[in-house]
Amino acid sequence: MANRTWAISILLASSLIGLTGCTEKTAKETSQEGKVTSPQKKPNQKSREEPQKVExxxxxxxxxxxxxxKTILKTFLPLDLGFETNPEAYKKEMEKWAKDIARGTETVIGYDQRMVLDKVDANGQIIKGKPQIILDEKELVERVMMASIIGGDVELxxxxxxxxxxxxxxxxxxxVVLASFTTYFNSSVAGRSKNIELSAQAIDNIIVGTQDIFSFNTTVGPSDAVHGYQPAKEIVNKQLVDGIGGGICQTSSTLFNAVDQVGVSYVEKHHHSLSVGYVPAGRDATVSFGGPDFRFQNTTGVPFIIKTIYGKGKLTVEVRTSAAYQSLIVKGN
Structure with a gap:
């Protein structure tokens, strides 16, 4: 009887343990099923509510x-000037600007500078002039057009x-004297004689290197009273009138007839509006500072020096070079 009672007690305890285990599992499962989970955000996903940034x-x-x-000379805003809407008009505007900055305007000096040739002084020392400077207008426009696409700096x-x-x-x-030419004038006309003398001194001992361009106006400078020039007759619009510096054209014409014998190339040359008596017809070269100029390029293949000999009523211009170069002269324009 005791054994039967013990067996029934054990059976009842086992049943209670089994029921407890089932109850815990069910609660756990219920808890998991009832849990509401929020959707996970992707790491790189932006919220629709965030405003997008516009650069x-x-x-x-x-x-x-x-x-x-290294200074800035000019700043352009291509879009404002019509680079995209009318590129041809934009380019023409750049071409005009490039021309003005290269050659200058009435109020602004351009970058283009004629060469001031070197000279030999009385002691045989070289008086340095200035090199020729040229601004490539076409290249400048091309550089600006290219830079106008994305912007940037452009050097001249x-x-x-x-x-x-x-x-x-x-x-x-x-x-060695390669060429020589002499003209004559009335030495009693003081003003004209003085003007010829001063302009002859200005071109005396000028060194003209190979391919150099000689400019009479650049070399002589202003023929005005400030520089010692005097009143004398000069030809203006087919009339003889009084003017400061009258007579310098005899110096330029004498020079022309000398260098013409060695085969230089002419860059600029003008005739008088009237015939002159000191050179044959058609053999003159009129000049005026700020106006007509006499310019030639030394295409002889060798350097030479200009010599002037001023005397009473006579002016001689010589073209000289070294003996070593004499046989190397290339004649003909």
Whole structure:
């Protein structure tokens, strides 16, 4: 009887344990099923509520810079000037601007500078002039047009040319006379005589290197009272009138007839509106500072020096070079 009672107790305990285990599992499962989970955000996904940032576009700017001073000469805003809407008109505007900055205007000096040739003083020392400077207008416009697409800095395309001779040549350039020409004038006319003398002194001992361009106006400078020139008769619009510096055209014409014998190339040359008596017809070269000029390029293949000999009623211009160069002269324009 005792054994039967013990067996029934064990059976009842086991049943209670089994019921407890089932109850815990069911509660756990119920808890998991009843749990509400929120959707997970992707790491790179932006909320629809966040406003999208719009990057502000910077204006296209073109700066034109002086390569020597590194200063900004001009700033362009291509879009404002019609680069996209009318590129041809934009290019023409750039071409006009390039021409003005290269050659200058009435109020602004251009970058283009004629060569001021070197000269030999009375002691045989070289008086340095200035190199030729040229601004390549076409290249400048092309650089600006390219930069106008994305913006940027553009440097002026400047080229500099020094005189085409060697310093060691100078001591020998007087050795051989290649050409000579003489004109005559009335020495009793004081003003005209003085003007011829001053202009002749200005071109005396000028070194003209190979490929150099000689400019009478640049070399002589202003023929005005400030520089010692005097009143004298000169030809203006087919009339003889009084003017300061009358007579310098005899110097330029004498020079022309001398260098014409060695085969230079002419860059600029003008005739008087009236015949002159000091050279044959058609053999004159009129000049006026700020106006007509007499310019030639030394295409002889060798450097030479200009010599002037001023005397009473007579002016002689000689073209000389070294003996070593005499046989190397290339004649003909």
């Amino acid at each position: 502000e576009q910077k204006p296209i700017v073109v700066n034109v810079i002086d390569p020597n001073t 395309p400047l080229s500099m040319t020094e005189s085409g001779y060697k310093p060691e040549d100078v001591a020998h350039l007087n050795e």
